Amino acid sequence: MHTNTVLHAVREPLTLTLRRAEAADLPAVLALLAEAAAWLNARGVRQWPAGGFPASRIEPLIAAGTLYVVEGEAGGPLGDGPAAGPIATIALDGYADPEFWTAEDRPEDAYYVHKLCTARACSGLGIGRALLDWAGRRTLADGLRRLRLDCAKTNAALQGYYRSLGFRHVRTVDLPHRASGALFERPAGAFGGYGGPRIIDLSADLSDGLSADLVAEAPAALPGDGLVLTR
Secondary structure, three states: OOOOOOOOOOOOOOEEEEEEOOHHHHHHHHHHHHHHHHHHHHOOOOOOOOOOOOHHHHHHHHHHOOEEEEEEOOOEOOEOHHHHOOOEEEEEEOOOOOOOOOHHHOHHHEEEEEEEEEOHHHOOOOHHHHHHHHHHHHHHHOOOOEEEEEEEOOOHHHHHHHHHOOOEEEEEOOOOOOOEEEEEEEEOOOOOOOOOOEEEEOOOOOOOOOOHHHHHHOOOOOOOOOOEOOO
C-alpha cells in the first residue's frame, strides 16, 4: 500500500494531493488506521481499538463524502503517486460527539476532525499539520468559525502537539468508558506554522463563498509553501 522506508530526508516542499475517499479505498484506509492503532496501543495509548476499526465504522464516512485520503505525487519521493495508496487520512464533518460537546459549546458553529492518521513511514514530514490547516480552511469556506477535535485523555504528547499548532484546550471530559475526552479547538482558517507539505485539494475550490466577517478572523495569507487550493 505504501512504502515502509523512513522518509525524513525528503526535502521540502513536498507536494501531496487530497481527494474524497471512494469505496475502493476502504481496504487501504482500514490498513492505514490499523497500523496507527497498533502503534498507539503499543505505547499504552488507548485512543483507537488495538486492531483498528471495522469496515462498518469507516464505510459511512466514505458514503457521506466526509473521509479524505492523501496521496503522493506520481514519481515523487513517497512512491508512485496514487498507485502507492493513501499515506494519510482525515475525516471532517459536523458531528459533535454529544458525550463531549454541549449546547453551550454551540456545536453547530464548528467542524470536527476524526480519523486523522499518517502512515508511520511518513511521520515527521508535517503531513498532519498540513491536513489540520486544510481542515481549518475548509471549515472557514463553509461558513463555520471553529475547528475542533478530541484526543486521548492520557496522551500528553499529542495534546502538546495540538497546543503547538494553536489549538486551545477547552476541557477534558473524563468518562470511564471513553479513552478520549481531551477537547481542543482553534479558529477556522488558522494555520499551524510555515513550511511543510503543500496539499493540492482535488475535492473543492476553497476560495469561494468566504463571508467578509469570517475572512476577517482568518490569517491574512497562507504560508508561501503551505496549502495549494484548487479543484
